[in-house]
Amino acid sequence: MAYTFSRDDIAYLTSAPGVAALAEVGDFALTPASLLKDLERVRKSHADFASALVETVRLRRRAAVKLDNAQHWLFTDDALQQATPTAVARHRAQRLAGRTVHDVTCSIGAELAALAEACPAVIGSDLDATRLAMAAHNLGAAQLESTGHVRSPRNVVLVQADALVPCSSAEVVIADPARRADGRRTHDPAKLQPPLPDLLAAYAGRDLAVKCAPGLDFDKLAWAGEVEVVSLDGAVREACLWSPGLTEPGVTRRATVLSSTGEPWTLTDVDSDDIPEREPGEWIIDPDGAVVRAGLVRHYAAKHGLWQLDPRIAYLTGDKVPEGVRGFRILDRMEFREKPLRAELHRRDCGPLEILTRGVDIDPDALRSRIKPRGSQPYSLVVTRIGRTATVFLCATP
Template sequence: MGYAFSRADIAYLASPAGAAALAGAGDFALTPASLLKDLERIRRDHGDHAPALVETVRLRRRAAAKLEGAGEWLFTDDALQQATPSPVARHRARRLAGRTVHDVTCSIGAELTALADVCPGVIGSDLDDIRLAMAAHNIAARRNVLLVKADALVPCSTAEVVIADPARRADGRRTHDPAKLQPPLPDLLAAYTGRDLAVKCAPGLDFDKLGWEGEIEVVSLDGAVREACLWSPGLAEPGVTRRATVLSSTGAPWTLTDADPDDIPERGPGEWIIDPDGAVVRAGLVRHYAAKHGLWQLDPRIAYLTGDRVPEGVRGFRVLDRMEFREKPLRAELHRRDCGPLEILARGVDIDPDALRARLKPRGSQPHTLVVTRIGRAATVFLCATP
């Protein structure tokens, strides 16, 4: 849960004295091993402010990998966990450039900063006084952003676009039930019927059960699926209902939609196996990705792809051998090949990769990768070179 900040904490942390104290606290390691000793020393210098100082320094360190320019920001633990990574927020803001936007679940303001760069007017609202006070500090330099306290389920602005990010926890646990989000997704959609709306969702939601009439976009960043976003029909590209967007910290982004071709051949396994980006898989665009890159599926029901070449910038696994999935002959083959470090990928079969690795007991020096999957009714393993 993290430390429970008060309004007095925020006023202190945002003051010159608080800023100086935070700079001093930043010199401490604050690791699990040193935390008690460090807290004791900080408490000696700053009294009751010590817990807020320590929590803020630790949260800022975590935020550095997620939010750009947030070194002076204030957070709560939960707010930081839910905050949109900066590259993802910028991507969404680009789709809304030039419009007025109301973020009805603005929290500590991570989304607002990206919107403020490209939108003429931005409103942020929330019911949490602490998060609103933190947002006011975090976006103090943004003159085109207005903050208000308001219920996300009660429309209170005439902004051209409404965006929302319902909290994904219920009773302290992460939930994939739309009705248990906060605010509940069905209630949120009903509150803004007829409005241009963009709603962040967990990528694990069952999209087929949502009955969404606009576009569902699944976004990944550096190989990890980060979120899904529901775009209402007025914000969706005509003819597109599913989109996968792949963002990278080092390369150019790319996108794929269900309007792209999806005709692929039915052939046996090729020289390579490719595991598509998670955004492609979650968006249901595996065939579209395959068609774009001259690949085909190992099995129509499985997301692994195969082909005789690997798309540029993608990790592929070169097939060395194909076997029926039986552990005893597989163990013998791994031993024969002097297999040591062993990566195991599995899809369509009920296995625990860590438990399987322990049973196979690879003790050699050569790294290999196993791709365990189902082709038809048969469990099959591909022994591959590790890229």
Template sequence: MAAGGAQGLVLQRHDHRGQTLLTFNRADVAYLTSDAGTAALAQVARFALTDATLVADVAAVRDRFGAHGAALVATTVLRRKAVTKFAGLADIGEWLFTDEALQQATTAAVARHRAQRLAGHTVHDATCSVGTELAALRDVAPVLLGSDIDEVRLAMARHNVAGVPLCRADALHPVSRAAVVLLDPGRRSGGRRRFDPRAYAPPLDDIAEVYRGRSTVVKCAPGIDFDAVAQLGFDGEIEVTSSAGSVREACLWSPALSTPGVRRRATVLDRDEHVTDADPDDCPVAPAGRWIVDPDGAVVRAGLVRQYATRHGLWQLDPDIAYLTGDQLPDEVRGFEILDQLPLREKPLRQALSARDCGTLEILVRGVDVDPDALRRRLRPSGTQPISVVIARLGTGAAARAVAFVCRPSR
């Protein structure tokens, strides 16, 4: 679906979520922050702007506000997307965004966590974008400075975090000396992710060279190659953080800001839990107990499954598989109570599920080439009970076998 015109309005639906694409300029920001723009935004906020009404709503906005229609509609849509992501961080309902800035910006929970680690430090956010990190830091950093090379995002930040000193500067040409430097290199271009850290903007290898010896905090994609980071000479702490059940980011803390002896950390904000590579990791490998636990993604991504298992009295089903098992379920952790264990063959599995009146079927897989959605369709569950099937490859070489655990989920 698309709507547009001579005024430059571009609203395109690319997928089931939809994306708003608009290249804002300084004139747009000046208008949106003016009295006239503020009043216009209040009027546009009354439009539904749903898939069913978008074409008509866009036409109505364009008829009423002419060339400003594109910026008004895009800002309204982006503000609505931002409400959940930044809940409690600031008065987001009045903020300005670009689409890519909103996509890359840290969620409120993660930004607040990082701000607490930086509490008491003088901080320079050298890639401040529209100001989300500054909003989290302004109450805990005694001295705070923001800069960005993008003049449009910087203009938005001046509106979003009024009162924080801001300047236009290239992150690779430092404008501060004694401050901790926070960097969030761009990882998107044209709506697409950049996976190679050398393709970040600015590139991670350039950041490492320019800020060598400085106290830095660098935000990265959660899937970043830890070995590649080490090859750049980084010898601080890599923190992988999850929130609301999803891994959000990896963050590189320079040695001066790291916990002594810690090189990797998993932070699970939902449970305020921290696991590090300095924790004990002497968990055994043994047959399944009563429960199977699939550790939080931050724990798995940080390579701290054994440390997590040891902390909670669990053990591994296999040394190369992240599933853990035990006789007690850790507090506040979702687990799977084992009802049956059988080789991964569809006919016996279908019979086992039928015998337990399986209706809603959840399938988790590690180490086995199985498409959960395709397998679920073939198993054809038709009962009333929620069942989870945990599939894992156990053993190595000729002794390797695929096992299916039929389970009752704890919640």
């Protein structure tokens, strides 16, 4: 069970002795195998704050792949799980640049740190006093890289407030409802905390951006604005609901693809979706998850001169692969039947075997274990449905 931080913990962790103790504990392994022994050692030196120290160091290590400057931040386990990755938060902040913004569920401040860089005035509010105290520290820590000092930005104000009770006149309200109900992750908008319908009602008529899980059924919301699905380095991270005043005319769906190493790009439903119906080309392309979740597969195909294997399936095909995208070159195609497929793979000396599926009820791991590839040549299988027929494409592994 995750450790529950107190205000006393925060005061200690941000003091000079606490900072020194965190540096000391940072040298411990804190692996599952060593944790109990490490905790005993920390308790001998730091008594009542041992658990807070160990939990903070472990959370900082987890946060390092998600948040900039995480080695100086404070977290709770739940808050870290829901915290917006820095790259995604900066993307949202750039869309709001120049406006005054109120984050009504600011938690530990991941959004606030990005908003402070792009917006002239920012308000952060939350009901949880402990998370607000963490946010105050984290905003100061976020300044370390640019200033060398832990100092909160002057354009951010923190207040304790209920997200469902409007308390500012900021131009834009943003919110990130908690996605757990009764200890379990939920995709029901009415079970979010605060409930999404209540949140929308509380800020009716205001410019609003609401971060959501990409698994929510957005069609049930009858949302009048834009639904943006964002991926980062190939993984779908979130969806964001943008009210009509914060988006371009006519846009109701957007896919935004962010990369730690390349340029971001975006696609909307006002782009063309005119594509041909043709037999499979030389390549199969699996579009980025943001494109699939946003329902923009045809739009992506039209942009890159591709077409669909089947109108109901998100796999695309064509005679060339878009730059920077992983493609699968088709070597053979057959109706999906395990016995002939296994014989063909053994004939080809198949060894390492990647299996992708869509539109068929097949477990890739179970299928691989039944095929028992024993050779040395790597291959990829794309198993999907074309019309009513389960079809497998044997492809060269990219």
